[in-house]
Each structure stands twice: as C-alpha cells, then as structure tokens.
Amino acid sequence: MEENMEMRILKIMSKIKVALRVRPLSSRERDEKYPLVVQVENNSAFITDIRVPEKPAADSRQRFRQFDFDHAFWLTDCCEWGASQEEVYNEMAPALEKSILQGYNACLLAYGQSGTGKTHTMLGTKTDPGLIPRLCHSLWEKLRQGRENSSFRMEVSFMEIYREKVRDLLTPDKPLKLREHPQNGPHVQDFSHESYCSEMGIVEALTETQCT
Numbered sequence: 001m002e003e004n005m006e007m008r009i010l011k012i013m014s015k016i017k018v019a020l021r022v023r024p025l026s027s028r029e030r031d032e033k034y035p036l037v038v039q040v041e042n043n044s045a046f047i048t049d050i051r052v053p054e055k056p057a058a059d060s061r062q063r064f065r066q067f068d069f070d071h072a073f074w075l076t077d078c079c080e081w082g083a084s085q086e087e088v089y090n091e092m093a094p095a096l097e098k099s100i101l102q103g104y105n106a107c108l109l110a111y112g113q114s115g116t117g118k119t120h121t122m123l124g125t126k127t128d129p130g131l132i133p134r135l136c137h138s139l140w141e142k143l144r145q146g147r148e149n150s151s152f153r154m155e156v157s158f159m160e161i162y163r164e165k166v167r168d169l170l171t172p173d174k175p176l177k178l179r180e181h182p183q184n185g186p187h188v189q190d191f192s193h194e195s196y197c198s199e200m201g202i203v204e205a206l207t208e209t210q211c212t
C-alpha cells in the first residue's frame with residue numbers, strides 16, 4: 001500500500017520525543033516573590049491559573065490545565081529544584097545519538113517563550129555545557145573509537161524560528177523561506193548545511209552566531 005502524507009506524519013510523530021524542562025525561578029523572580037505557576041507530577045505539567053482564587057480540594061481540577069509529555073524534568077537526583085544539564089543530556093541524547101550513528105538524520109528542537117531556557121538547554125556555558133556540546137563530544141568520541149587513523153566530517157544545520165521568521169544561525173543575515181513540496185512536505189529553502197571536522201568547530205560556529 002502506498003504511504004500517504006498522513007501515514008508518514010504518524011510514523012514521524014511516533015519517533016519524536018517531547019520533554020518539558022521547567023527552569024528555576026531567577027533570583028529577581030524569587031526576590032519579588034513570583035508565584036510558581038507550574039507543577040510537575042510524573043510526566044505531566046499542571047498549570048495553575050493564579051487569577052482563580054483558592055478553591056477547596058474538590059474543585060482543584062478547575063485550577064489546572066494539564067499537559068502530558070514523554071518526560072518532564074523537575075527535581076534533580078539530589079532533590080534540588082531544576083534538572084541538571086547532565087540529566088537532560090542523559091535522558092534526551094541516547095536515542096538521537098543512536099540514530100545519527102546509524103546514519104539517519106536527527107533533529108533537536110527547543111521551543112518556549114523568551115527567557116524560558118532554550119539557549120541554556122541547547123548550548124549551556126563553557127563550565128556547564130548544554131545538549132549540543134555534550135552530544136557533539138560524545139558522537140566524536142564514539143566515531144573515533146578504534147578508528148584513530150581515520151578522519152570524520154559531521155554535517156549540521158541550525159535554525160531559529162522567531163516571530164514566524166526562519167533565521168539560518170550559520171549564516172544569520174540570510175533570510176530563509178518555508179516552502180511546501182508536493183511530495184516531501186514542508187522544507188526550508190536554501191538552508192545551509194556545514195561540514196565540520198571537530199566537535200569544537202561545531203560549538204564555536206554556533207556560539208559565534210549568538211543564537212538568542
């Protein structure tokens with residue numbers, strides 16, 4: 001049977017892993033006593049509508065909207081608030097790594113409003129790297145194992161979608177267009193794919209673009 005677009009989308013969706021990371025309140029938010037409007041239980045997040053006055057427990061359902069995820073980061077292993085970069089990496093990277101090493105394309109996407117921690121999660125800092133540097137490091141280590149005399153190239157692309165506009169983070173001044181291909185579906189036209197011969201090359205290229 002020929003595979004139609006709907007079946008292809010369902011197949012792709014089953015391979016997507018969606019996780020929630022709630023960032024800790026900043027010191028300013030703590031000082032100004034911002035309320036915590038999200039609570040996580042297992043892999044679900046409950047959003048409190050703080051405009052709704054306290055209700056008895058029986059009415060508690062009215063105070064929440066529930067969102068379910070494949071994984072939700074909340075407390076750290078040592079029960080401190082907010083998951084560490086390492087925990088996020090350990091949960092999210094293995095499946096991606098496996099696919100990449102088997103020769104498949106893989107896509108890592110951070111979604112959230114301004115200031116919610118996308119850059120922190122994806123890039124992190126030199127002393128506490130995020131998903132991309134950790135993933136690049138691990139991939140390169142695995143590629144090199146037992147093949148010390150070989151050289152490798154890794155091809156990557158980075159894009160940012162902000163206010164409905166697509167920006168190529170490797171060539172930031174180049175505006176990109178989203179197109180619909182009749183067979184292959186949506187795609188970004190003229191999106192750069194760069195090859196790198198070291199993990200540092202990838203991380204430096206991305207850091208230089210100051211993806212914000």
Ligand SMILES: Nc1ncnc2c1ncn2[C@@H]1O[C@H](COP(=O)(O)OP(=O)(O)OP(=O)(O)O)[C@@H](O)[C@H]1O
Pocket residue numbers: 022023024082083112113114115116117118119120121211212
């Ligand atoms: N999990 C976290 N733990 C500690 N600090 C965090 C965490 N996530 C984000 N922060 C801090 O919160 C601030 C905002 O995070 P970040 O810049 O990553 O947000 P963003 O979603 O990329 O924002 P924008 O869309 O505006 O670029 C930064 O100072 C960052 O260090």
